[in-house]
Amino acid sequence: MSQVNSFKEALSTGYFGPYGGQFIPDALKNRLDALTEAFMSAMADESFHKEYVRILDEYVGRPTAMTECSNISRELGGARLFLKREDLAHGGAHKINNCVGQILLAKRMGAKRIIAETGAGMHGTASAMAAAMFGMECTVYMGEVDIARQEPNVERMRALGTNVVSVTAGQKTLKEAVDAALMAYIEQPDTFYLLGSVVGPHPYPSIVREFQSVIGKEARAQMLKREGKLPDYAIACVGGGSNAMGLFSAFLDDESVALIGIEPSGKGLNYGEHAATLTLGKPGVLHGFNSYVLTDDKGEAAQVYSISAGLDYPSVGPEHSHLKDTGRVKYELASDKETLEAFSILCHKEGIIPALESSHALAYAFKILPKLDKDKIVLVNLSGRGDKDFHSIPGEYKTPVLLKN
Numbered sequence: 001m002s003q004v005n006s007f008k009e010a011l012s013t014g015y016f017g018p019y020g021g022q023f024i025p026d027a028l029k030n031r032l033d034a035l036t037e038a039f040m041s042a043m044a045d046e047s048f049h050k051e052y053v054r055i056l057d058e059y060v061g062r063p064t065a066m067t068e069c070s071n072i073s074r075e076l077g078g079a080r081l082f083l084k085r086e087d088l089a090h091g092g093a094h095k096i097n098n099c100v101g102q103i104l105l106a107k108r109m110g111a112k113r114i115i116a117e118t119g120a121g122m123h124g125t126a127s128a129m130a131a132a133m134f135g136m137e138c139t140v141y142m143g144e145v146d147i148a149r150q151e152p153n154v155e156r157m158r159a160l161g162t163n164v165v166s167v168t169a170g171q172k173t174l175k176e177a178v179d180a181a182l183m184a185y186i187e188q189p190d191t192f193y194l195l196g197s198v199v200g201p202h203p204y205p206s207i208v209r210e211f212q213s214v215i216g217k218e219a220r221a222q223m224l225k226r227e228g229k230l231p232d233y234a235i236a237c238v239g240g241g242s243n244a245m246g247l248f249s250a251f252l253d254d255e256s257v258a259l260i261g262i263e264p265s266g267k268g269l270n271y272g273e274h275a276a277t278l279t280l281g282k283p284g285v286l287h288g289f290n291s292y293v294l295t296d297d298k299g300e301a302a303q304v305y306s307i308s309a310g311l312d313y314p315s316v317g318p319e320h321s322h323l324k325d326t327g328r329v330k331y332e333l334a335s336d337k338e339t340l341e342a343f344s345i346l347c348h349k350e351g352i353i354p355a356l357e358s359s360h361a362l363a364y365a366f367k368i369l370p371k372l373d374k375d376k377i378v379l380v381n382l383s384g385r386g387d388k389d390f391h392s393i394p395g396e397y398k399t400p401v402l403l404k405n
C-alpha cells in the first residue's frame with residue numbers, strides 16, 4: 001500500500017500500522033468522534049479550504065521562503081544545503097499552521113473556548129494568536145518549571161489575552177501540562193482542545209499532520225521550480241513530530257528522497273539525559289495513544305531532557321513509530337553539543353538564527369554534507385527561529401565557533 005493510502009486509512013481507522021488509536025475514557029469518545037466527523041466534513045468542504053489558505057497567505061505569511069545556504073556548502077564541501085524557512089512564519093515557528101486550521105475547526109463546531117497545552121510556549125503562543133484573531137477565549141496549561149524557563153513566551157500569551165494556568169504536578173513540564181489540558185477538556189464540554197503536535201488520541205495525529213502538510217507541499221513545489229528535481233535528503237527534528245510529518249508527508253511516495261528524523265540525545269544516552277523516544281523507547285500507551293514511549297523501570301513515563309524545551313516529550317507521533325518500523329524514515333540523534341555548534345554556525349555563516357529544536361536537524365545535516373557528492377541536495381526544515389533560546393545558550397556558542405571539517 002502506498003504511504004498516501006496508508007494515511008487515508010489512518011483517518012478512518014485511527015491507526016498507523018499498530019500505532020495510534022484511542023485509549024481514552026468513555027467521556028471523551030463521543031467528543032473525539034464529533035471532532036473526527038467535523039474534520040472529515042471540513043476536508044470535503046471547498047470553502048473551509050479556501051478560508052484556511054486565505055489566512056495562511058494574509059496572516060501567517062505563506063508560502064515561507066526556501067533558502068540555499070551556499071556559504072556552508074562551500075566551507076564544508078560536498079552536497080548543497082537548502083532550508084525550508086518555517087522560522088519566517090508568523091509567531092516564529094511552524095506551530096501557527098496547525099493553530100489556524102484547528103481554530104477554523106473549533107469555529108465550525110461552534111466552540112467558544114479554546115484550551116491548549118504548551119511546553120516551551122511556542123504552541124501556546126500560536127494558540128493565543130489564533131484565538132485572539134477569532135475572538136475566542138483561550139486557556140493554556142503550562143508546567144510551573146516551563147513557566148519559569150520561558151518567561152518571554154508567557155508574557156506574549158498574556159498580552160494576547162490568554163489565561164496561562166500553571167501546572168504543579170509531577171515534573172511540572174510538558175507531560176503534566178498535557179494531562180491537565182486533557183482533564184480540563186473532559187470536564188468542560190463547551191471547549192475545543194487545540195493540540196500542538198501529531199500526538200494524542202485519534203483523530204489528532206491526522207488533523208495536525210494535515211494542517212502541517214503545507215510545509216512539505218510548498219517545499220516540494222519550490223524545489224522542483226528552482227532545481228527541476230526533488231531533494232536527495234529531507235531532514236527534520238522530532239519532538240512530537242509535527243514539523244517533521246509536515247515536511248515528510250509530501251515525499252513519502254518518492255523513493256529517491258531519503259527521509260531522516262532527528263531526536264535529541266541531549267547530554268548522553270543514560271536515563272533522564274535525553275528524549276530519544278524512537279531510538280531508545282518501546283511501544284506503549286501514553287496520553288491516549290499507542291506509540292514508542294520512554295519509560296522508567298516502573299513502566300511510568302520517563303523523565304526526559306533536551307536543551308530545547310520543544311523536544312522533551314517521552315512519546316512521539318504514532319505515524320513516526322510506523323514509519324520507523326517500515327523503514328521508510330530513518331531516525332538519528334543529535335547531542336546538545338552538536339546542536340549548539342550547528343546553532344552558532346548557521347548564525348554567523350548564513351545570517352539566520354535557528355531555534356535550538358531545528359538546530360538538531362542542522363547538526364545532522366552538517367555531518368552528512370561533506371560525505372555527499374556535489375550534485376546532491378539536502379533539505380532541512382528550519383522549524384523555528386532562535387531568538388527565544390538565547391537564555392539557554394552557553395556564552396561560548398554566542399560567538400562564532402569554528403567549522404571543523
Ligand SMILES: *Cc1c(COP(=O)(O)O)cnc(C)c1O
Nearest residue numbers: 197239240241242243310357384
Ligand atoms: C514545538 C517545536 C518543535 C517540536 O515540535 P514537533 O511537533 O516535533 O514539530 C520543533 N521546532 C520548533 C521551533 C518548535 O517550536
